[in-house]
Amino acid sequence: MNALRRNVLKGAAGAGTVAVAVAAGLLKPTQALADVPRSAFEAKNVGDALKNMGANAPVDSKDITIKAPDIAENGAVVPVEVTSGIAGTSAIAILAEKNATPLVADFSLMGGAEGYISTRIKMGQTSLVRAVVTAGGKSYTAAKEVKVTIGGCGG
Amino acid sequence: MAEPMRIRATMAGDVADVKVLMNHPMETGLRKDAKTGQLVPAHYITDVTATVNGAKVLDAGLSGGISKNPYLGFRVKGPKKGDKVVVSWADNKGDKNSAEAIIG
Amino acid sequence: MKQQIIMKLLTGMAGLGIALGVATAHASPEQDKQDLIKYFTSKYPNVKIDDYVYGALAFDPDSKAQYDAIMEFPPFDSQIDAGRKMWETPFKNGKTYADCLPNGGKMIAGNYPMFDEAKGKVVTLNDVVNDCRVANGEAPFKISDQKTMGTLSAYMRTLSDGMIMNIKVQSPKATAAYEEGKKTFFRRTGQLNFACATCHIQNAGNRLRSELLSPIVGQAVHWPVFRGGDNLVSLQNRYTGCFKMIRAVPPAEDSTVMNDLEYFHSAMSNGMPMKASVFRK
Numbered sequence: 001m002n003a004l005r006r007n008v009l010k011g012a013a014g015a016g017t018v019a020v021a022v023a024a025g026l027l028k029p030t031q032a033l034a035d036v037p038r039s040a041f042e043a044k045n046v047g048d049a050l051k052n053m054g055a056n057a058p059v060d061s062k063d064i065t066i067k068a069p070d071i072a073e074n075g076a077v078v079p080v081e082v083t084s085g086i087a088g089t090s091a092i093a094i095l096a097e098k099n100a101t102p103l104v105a106d107f108s109l110m111g112g113a114e115g116y117i118s119t120r121i122k123m124g125q126t127s128l129v130r131a132v133v134t135a136g137g138k139s140y141t142a143a144k145e146v147k148v149t150i151g152g153c154g155g
Numbered sequence: 156m157a158e159p160m161r162i163r164a165t166m167a168g169d170v171a172d173v174k175v176l177m178n179h180p181m182e183t184g185l186r187k188d189a190k191t192g193q194l195v196p197a198h199y200i201t202d203v204t205a206t207v208n209g210a211k212v213l214d215a216g217l218s219g220g221i222s223k224n225p226y227l228g229f230r231v232k233g234p235k236k237g238d239k240v241v242v243s244w245a246d247n248k249g250d251k252n253s254a255e256a257i258i259g
Numbered sequence: 260m261k262q263q264i265i266m267k268l269l270t271g272m273a274g275l276g277i278a279l280g281v282a283t284a285h286a287s288p289e290q291d292k293q294d295l296i297k298y299f300t301s302k303y304p305n306v307k308i309d310d311y312v313y314g315a316l317a318f319d320p321d322s323k324a325q326y327d328a329i330m331e332f333p334p335f336d337s338q339i340d341a342g343r344k345m346w347e348t349p350f351k352n353g354k355t356y357a358d359c360l361p362n363g364g365k366m367i368a369g370n371y372p373m374f375d376e377a378k379g380k381v382v383t384l385n386d387v388v389n390d391c392r393v394a395n396g397e398a399p400f401k402i403s404d405q406k407t408m409g410t411l412s413a414y415m416r417t418l419s420d421g422m423i424m425n426i427k428v429q430s431p432k433a434t435a436a437y438e439e440g441k442k443t444f445f446r447r448t449g450q451l452n453f454a455c456a457t458c459h460i461q462n463a464g465n466r467l468r469s470e471l472l473s474p475i476v477g478q479a480v481h482w483p484v485f486r487g488g489d490n491l492v493s494l495q496n497r498y499t500g501c502f503k504m505i506r507a508v509p510p511a512e513d514s515t516v517m518n519d520l521e522y523f524h525s526a527m528s529n530g531m532p533m534k535a536s537v538f539r540k
Contacts, residue, residue, distance in 0.1 A: 073540035079328035104220035118228030224334035
């Protein structure tokens with residue numbers, strides 16, 4: 001979890017934390033504070049992405065289902081659906097392990113949102129598509145290989 | 156990039172099913188323009204939030220690895236038909252967009 | 260059994276030079292189509308003929324699932340919208356496309372290409388659009404251009420979604436044009452010396468490297484396509500691409516060769532429902 005967010009939530013730095021952050025231009029009043037810092041999105045390998053996300057050693061879980069093609073029709077538009085059956089799912093992150101920057105997106109879920117995300121991602125080459133689920137402060141993961149080919153027939 | 160985004164929100168049983176199609180080039184910054192040979196600058200949505208009746212249900216960080224004209228589907232338990240869904244995004248250049256839909 | 264049907268088709272085409280213009284010497288378009296359906300369904304008994312409108316996707320559930328996922332909310336919606344704006348914008352004289360197209364442009368795409376007896380040639384729906392433009396004081400569009408004719412047709416053709424392909428080949432001249440189109444389809448050409456039939460009849464359902472080859476039946480109903488979700492390709496754009504890939508010089512779009520080809524090619528999808536502006540890889 002993003003340290004700034006944790007502190008802001010706990011008010012650990014005392015009253016006015018948010019005001020200080022706003023004054024410093026770090027947190028605009030209308031800016032959404034996603035759980036994951038931008039550094040995670042800039043990480044060039046899975047390990048660094050997970051570290052920057054604060055996802056410590058995610059545990060493999062069979063309760064995470066990834067619906068994605070075996071062979072992508074077009075690496076620019078790969079439909080991916082992640083369903084998490086883990087109670088208390090508060091975030092789902094999607095990584096394409098061999099992309100230049102593997103962390104594709106991170107979704108924080110709250111207010112009754114279910115452990116389910118459907119989106120379309122870009123993949124540069126065949127790789128594992130990995131989901132990292134945060135639930136109850138712990139990290140869980142599952143992955144599915146998606147093959148990406150270079151087609152020859154597109155007119 | 157202020158083209159309207161499309162939102163479809165329907166009740167599927169007791170769960171609100173929301174589908175969003177945003178309009179955005181989602182340039183990673185790694186692509187070369189075919190004509191000029193120059194890198195097309197990074198231009199992609201970085202943040203998406205969604206609320207139902209004003210309460211936040213989704214707070215997402217995106218990279219250029221999301222496909223052009225981003226599609227997003229999510230589900231929320233609790234809302235009813237007639238409730239309002241609002242989806243907003245911001246991109247790395249400071250552009251913003253927002254749209255709303257009534258759950259049908 | 261199936262080999263006999265193919266040989267009959269191919270031998271019939273081999274005798275190209277003879278009996279041109281004598282309609283009775285050739286099978287009718289409906290008979291040609293039925294022969295092809297017999298050939299494909301006996302080769303692929305597990306693929307429903309109704310699914311042939313999906314082309315190669317009918318042979319690969321993994322591909323079809325991706326198509327379904329993307330078509331649920333297509334990323335090219337805004338490009339179709341741009342076409343709708345073009346369609347709805349009146350000409351300088353105040354008239355609209357709906358004013359000059361038959362039936363206001365609705366449920367007509369399946370009638371084209373059609374043989375225009377007065378003009379003595381095959382006309383496509385794009386030709387009719389350009390005639391409409393010129394009749395109302397506007398410059399015609401370049402047929403092959405994605406930004407103009409392509410974008411307009413991406414919306415316009417959706418007005419015929421669900422229409423059953425209904426190409427009519429009736430007069431002797433129309434039949435001759437149909438036969439020319441058939442010849443083009445079966446003619447080997449280009450450095451690779453392939454005919455359209457080589458891939459889309461003989462090898463339909465097989466792979467050429469990584470690509471599944473679609474059968475001719477059902478091919479013409481689903482245009483334009485958006486390749487990769489955003490690259491607009493019309494049917495004749497695609498013919499051009501195919502000619503280039505077998506390393507032949509492509510005939511010009513809207514030429515007699517291309518229009519006759521589209522006439523024959525579309526007739527081979529008669530009886531099948533149309534759906535415009537779909538996703539392809």
